[in-house]
Amino acid sequence: MRSPVPLLVLAGLFSGASLAAPADEDRSIPAAVPTTTFAISTERVKVDLVARDKKGAILRGLGAADLEVYEDGVRQDVESFDFVERLPGEATVAARPATPPAVVAVVFDRLGPGARSFAQQAVLGYLDRALSSKSWMGVFSIDRSLSTLQQFTDDREALRRSLDRSLSLASTSVAGTRERDSIRNAYAGLSTGIGQAHVAAAELSGVPECRNAEDELIRHLEILDSRLLEAFESLERDEQGFAVLHALLALVGGLQPVPGRKAVVLFSEGLAIPAGVESAFRSVVAAANRANVSIYTVDAGGLRATSAADETRRTIDSLQGRLQPENGNPLARGSITTLQPMSGLALLERNEDTLRFAPGSGLGRLADQTGGFLLQDSNDLSTGLAEMDEELGAYYALSYAPKNQAYDGRFRAISVKLKRPHGRLQARKGYLAVKTALPVPALEYEAPALARLDVGPLPTAVPLRLRGLQFPEEPPFSRVPIVVDVPSRGRQDLAVVVLVRDATRRVVAKMSQRYPPAEPGARSEARPILFYRETRLPPGTYSLEAIAYDLRSGAAGAVTSVLDVPAVASGRLRASSLMIVGRAEKLGPDGGAAIPLQYGGVLLYPNLGQPLKREPGQALTFFVTAWPAVERPGIEARVEVIRDGQRVGATRATQLRPDTDGRIQLASSLPLEGFAPGAYELRVTLSDGRDAETRSAVVPIAP
Structure with a gap:
């Protein structure tokens, strides 16, 4: 402080x-998720889907009577159902007029040199052979943040140059196979006794086997080092997961206003979705489903000599070896160590985390829940990418008004069932029930707070104060700091959300921060929170709305304020608030x-x-x-x-x-x-x- x-x-x-x-207070001004244009509304839900027959061909000729749509298990009434098709060489030939061109965003995650070259060659092949002539493509890279290698264009030469540049990118390293092997081998044999446990660690490190006090100390230090590696790997996977998901949120937001079906193709060597990242993952899924963006994922490791499933199985086997009673665990013997044996529950949680790390887990979930599919265990991606391109130009679009009109911000599951036999059906899996149209995707923790703002009078259970200020640094726009003070922080898990509305009541900016407890299950001390964000606004009169929402109890407080941003010119005197x-x-x-x-x-x-x-x-x-x-x-x-x-x-x-x-x-x-x-x-x-x-x-x- x-x-x-x-x-x-x-x-x-x-x-x-x-x-x-x-x-004493919490003061946080973190880097914001990249702002984009995004609008959502749950008054009419739109779903696009792809149906294939048992031979893999696009299934044509379906009507509304051939399918059933369910939301949270309740059947919905389909209001519209159309087949959209773009024929080869034609921009807008479809069952409906003015079919928009396909838009594809190619995204390279943190990739090793071999995986990056593999991904680049796959996209070059797709560009030359499968991408339709009227399609637009953009190329992006993810490391600590999202970088644009090529803005969306139909210029094939510009796209090829950006793909060539992608090979020279250096990615920040993340925990890989060697670190995971170190952790797994260091834990191997711990349940079979002191001697065998040390033999496993000694074989890994090359230290001759010995059975004295020094040997015991070395063994415990090796175990401690292994646990430190495991903890570091967990934190690094969280960081990688957030970087990827925040970048995808930005892309989804940017693609939302574009009509028609859009695709994001993510090349990655694995997407971990641990518990701390799960909320951000669901936010991406909900935003993609509302923006009609399908995410296709590619395991850029190609065809591995040892599959990711085998590696995951070996990790789980070694962890299961630690599920032993205390009197059989070497870490529980003697008094020279303060290390405690891992409990059965902790090991089961670690097993679940290991399963989530497998490429087919996170990448597969992301693709499946956004209407795409996962390409893995192959060195030839041409067939899969051609299928993706086909789906961008031949799909069904349906819409319905949800029977549940209580927009509570919760995730609503969508399922589409065909009555006639088919081979494969790809459709979106759900959305966040938020009625307000927003300029950026709604995050999962924001949804219940936004829903509360839409219902009845402003809540008063959580006291808070709000102020917006204008600083006309760059005419005609003003830099606008927004400050929210929550005087008493006596809560479990607080979300602060601010909306900025223009004179027409349209939301032009959204900002938020989540303030979770210091430790899971711990009750935070009653202390104030100071929320600070900035935006840029043109001249006009704006309404500011701030809500502080306790995600556990549902208690909330909201206030409003008016901000006038005067018209200014760079050659004249101008003043801030x-x-x-x-x-x-x-x-x-x-x-x-x-x-x-x-x-x-x-x-x-x-x-x-x-x-x-x-x-x-x-x-x-x-x-x-x-x-x-x-x-x-x-x-x-x-x-x-x-x-x-x-x-x-x-x-x-x-x-x-x-x-x-x-x-x-x-x-x-x-x-x-x-x-x-x-x-x-x-x-x-x-x-x-x-x-x-x-x-x-x-x-x-x-x-």
Whole structure:
């Protein structure tokens, strides 16, 4: 936590006063998932599906009477059912007019050199032989984040150049076979006694077998090292899973407005979906299903000499060897070790995690639940990629109005059944029941909070405060910090979600953060949360909606606020919102990324409407930023205090000059001793002799 410091006060305006020290709180400003365009609505659910006969050919001629659609086990009434087909060499020949072109996003996950070359050759072959002439393709790479190698285009040469560049990419390493083998072999034989356990570890490390005290110490150190490797591998798999799923969310969001059936082709050597990543996985599935995006996954390891299933089986076998009673486990003997034997439940959880790591597990689930399929155990992907391309140009599209009109944010399972015999049916598996149309995909933890905002009056069980500010740094857009304060954090698992709506009530921005307990099952201490995010908005009047939702109890609180973003021009005087400062913290040596609320080496936190106390030494501190015109760099500042429409105080005009960044930051304070209790308006007027900007803020003074 940064230490509180007094604000720097502009000489000649007011006498300064220090700010109160910050209370203990959670403060998190993480990197946001990449923002994209995405709109969803559950008033009418759309599902596209592919049906093949027993020989693998597209099954044509189906009608609505040939199928049944179920949502959470309840049969739905199909409102529309059409067959969409794009014939070779024609852009829009279909059962319906204006059939859109196919859009394919090729994504390379973190791949080793051999797998990357294999994936590149497969895509080049698909580009030359199977991709239809009217299709558009984009090429992307995932490492710590999503990188664009080629934007969507129908230019084949540009796509080939981007695929050539993909070979030169270096991926951040992740735990691989050697690490997993080290862990598995170090655990091998632990249930059969001290001697045999050490023999297994000694054979792995090349240490001669011995049976003395030093030998015992070495064995325990090897076991400890193995467990450290196992823990590191688990954390790294979580990181890899989040990186892939967040990147897919961004792609799905970008593809949503594109009409028709879209595809993402993910080349990966395995997608782990441990328990900590499961929520993000379901968010991707729900978003893809709502955006009509099918995800096709490819095991870029090709045809392995030893299959992933064999490796998974060996890992499970060695772990099962540890399911022994305490008196048979060498780690439970003697008093020289503090290592505890792994319980049966923990080992079963580890077995489940191992199964999830197999390429056919995570990749297969992702493909199956989004209407695609998995390609694996093959060095020739041409047939599978050709099938995928065929499905983009020949599919059925149906829609229905769900009978369950209670949009509670839960995941609703969809199943489609054909009455006539068929070989294979691919259809989406469900969606999140959120009614509000959003600009980015709804995450699973956001869904119940969003659903609560749509129902009845605003909840009040969880207190919170909200404030939006505008800083016109880059006209015509303004940089808009949004701050939410949840004064008491007495909850189990809290989600904070903010929506920004324009004058038409359309949601133009969504931001959120989940605050889980420190440990699974632990109750968090009652302490405040400060939520901070930024967005960019054009001129207009916006409505801000914030909700704090306890994901375990369902308790929630919501507030709204109005933000005016004035029209500005780069060649004229412009000014930010006037902010009443609640407190300040000194920044570290590096300072971090510059944000609008940074004043020199100090980070300012806004007062969100809390009454100010008239205590000795306390002050009313405010902050505003101005950008003068280049030809009129000097501005004049005046401050007024208004109560009940009457001016009760004012300062003389003060001349201000811009800093090296071309801006003027005004931070100053008024002693509170002279204020009587009540509601005041603080008004700051900035003028360059040609233009004048006035900003105001409400200031409640406590008795």
